[in-house]
Amino acid sequence: MTRNVTVGLDGSPESRAAAAWAAREASLREVPLRLVHVEEWPTTAAVPMAGPEVQQRWADKVLTDAAVELGKRHPGLEITTRQLSGRPAAALPIEAADAEMLVLGSRGLGSIMGFLIGSVGMATVSATEQPVVLVRAPNGQDKETRTGSGDAEQPAYRDVVVGVDINQPCDKVLGFAFDEAVRRGCTLRAVHGWTLPLVYSYAPMVEVGQQIEQGLSDLLLPWRQKFPSVQVVEQTFVAPPAHQLVHSAADADLVVVGRRLRRAPLRAHIGPVAHAVMHHSAAPVAVVPHD
Template sequence: MNRRIVAGLDGSTESVAAARWAAREAELREVPLHLVHAEEWETSAGVPVTGADVRHQWAQNLLLETSESLRGEHPGLDISTEWLDGLPTASLIGVAAVSDMLVLGSRGLGGIAGSVLGSVGMAAVRTTERPVVLVRGSEDGIARSGSGHPARDMLMGVDISRPCDRLLAFAFEEASRRACTLRVMHSWSAPPVLGYAPPLYPGIGREANRGIAAALHDLLAPWQHKFPSVHLVERVTVGHPAQELLDAEDGAGIVIVGRRIRRSVFGAHIGPVAHALIHHALAPVAVIAHD
């Protein structure tokens, strides 16, 4: 695997914001940045419908102009570019598979939170086993000091019922690099049979919550020991995990969520929580594939 960050460019404001986010991340990790353009992306903006030569020149100009702009912002960063020929989905997944991370733009819909990722980008999220980060165009408008990421907390949602070491490793390593607070949430809902119990036995809900909080703490304890400098905040809530994360994302620099790797004949899936965050979160969303 090549130690590098890959950012996809399609000419949209969101993809430029993604490239700038990727440049900050590459500088933080001290790895090169690789800018790519996959032909015929559904999210492309401003691409003239003309012959292949004109489209190729447009893509090369886009890559050149963006790379030159980023070199001005990050003079010491190693930046390379590539126009991906062939089937765009396969090309993007292929280049992501041999990189540390894939960063893509995610477009909001007017004044409400939404996402238009396009079939190529969504296929990459579903298929690649490397971390994928989706960035909104509004990320460029957030104030920051210097050329690094804004100084904001990180937010992660975890499922304590199954192992998720890749997810935890990504979050703690990233929080350690950024020297920021890592907020970890687990959300649960009471089984229907207990739905009538709290009014009769108020202690049942509190006892269940204490047990879940203890399980979350046990899950995180080895990682806190491995990364003692990370300021960790643990929280257990009652409700739907996706909605609880969306309610808590205000002020977060990135929201991290897992995607179970399912090798099924029916194709890969990203899961309802990751799907909801991709569509509605305002902060950058990191989707981490894990067993």
Template sequence: MTVGVDGFPESRAAADWAAREAVLREAPLRLVHVEDWAGVPCAPAFERLENAGPVGAEGLRRRAGAVLEEVADDVRRRYPGLPVSARRMPGRAAAVLSVQAADSQMLVLGSRGRGVVGGFLLGSVGIATVGLTVTPVVLVRPPGEPVPPPAAPVPNRDVVVGVDVRADTDPLLAFAFEEAARRGCSVRAVHGWSLPFAFSYAPQLDPGVRQEAADNVAEELSERLRPWRARYPSVKAEERVLVGAPAEQVLYEAADAGLVAVGRRIRRPPVGGHLGHVAHAVLHHATAPVAVIAHD
């Protein structure tokens, strides 16, 4: 497990969530801070910690090191049996985190508040990191209540997965079912759809058109889930075929989720990775941890 750490409280929440996941998987935890002073959000974060004015690069490095060690010490204290390592690395944050995550089960990052564009995660650095990383990336928001002690049970709320039946869904469904099996919870597969514009008036002429289209979409979703239900018979899987924008429907279903999973297509454009509008919207507005799964 790899987690990105910066000077903001959000990354501390990410570190705690990642530590719980590492314990669940019996895997070591790697904390990574990238010294990317060109990424504007990083430097002010450390300055604000001590209410100080502008400082030089060496001062920022010392403060970054102090923050990293503080987070590492806190995780070791809360999870004494968990192997924890801490790394400070120079470079562009998105590229370094992507490389560091290559041999991990997932990369965990802290996410800012709803709708906020600035900051480490939902700003350009965060979007670039998600777009460049093939390993599953999970974005975690700070909890609205105190973080429970490590031994406290965590409610096994559903894993909600947004499914595009026109895309390669196997990596996404594999992740969702495996996580549900590990947590002992259910999978809720959500597909939002609407009739093409050319058929906008068809339901008025023939009321059966919409129902027929809905049945076809439901059948396609059921077919996508069939092999995963067979592979994970202990996991209850529910289907939600809903009329409306896909992002809105996923967000609605995710309101009480323990984990939300969305996919993104792997593309290699000259300027970096690609994040679709559904994943982008869910990342910005979901309150539960959001996993972004790359697929072809």
């Protein structure tokens, strides 16, 4: 099948922001954009009391309006639409099986509380074996333009931030992050957070910090050689990894985290770092599954 960028669309401002971001990403990757609406009958949050025919017309309009608008913004982009029935958390991962990524919207709860992913979004992320990008609804026109309005003159891309675990490195996560930086022509910031027990004295802490810095440099060296055009900034911090990633992503275009694939039937498995970043990063978050 043809590779594409797939986005879940339900008519909400969050899903429209996700579609705008996905359209820009599809243009960067030079692949088609697929807009998908999953109808979970008998009710949805948008049309709680609608019958099947009304729901069908509403879904048609949501998909058509989005396709027309995004087509105007990205004239050369191939856009297709699909309507499905079933549970979104089950249907979207299957629909995205041949995609390069799945893009979803998430709702803001405020600067302190963070962002609401919701049970459907969390289940979708945990069930999808392709990268999933979570996009926030913009608060203002400036942010909306930066996250992918498709206008003729786009502002320069901001940094891509990737969380790196030097003890358990993952090629899929780093490969995804470097690819995104190449496409955007932007800086890649590789961030590693670490902590020591309180019993450590200052001198050993400095020595360990130097070893960690060297470990990060050694880990990234092959990737620097593979992607010589990417400017890489290495950052190590004495701080919990999730906290530092959220802080580092405040002015980023995209933050990339990993999620270990665990095919358990009873519950979702999303690591604590990815979970925290998903709920608190203001930038779009790419969750990259790996073995």
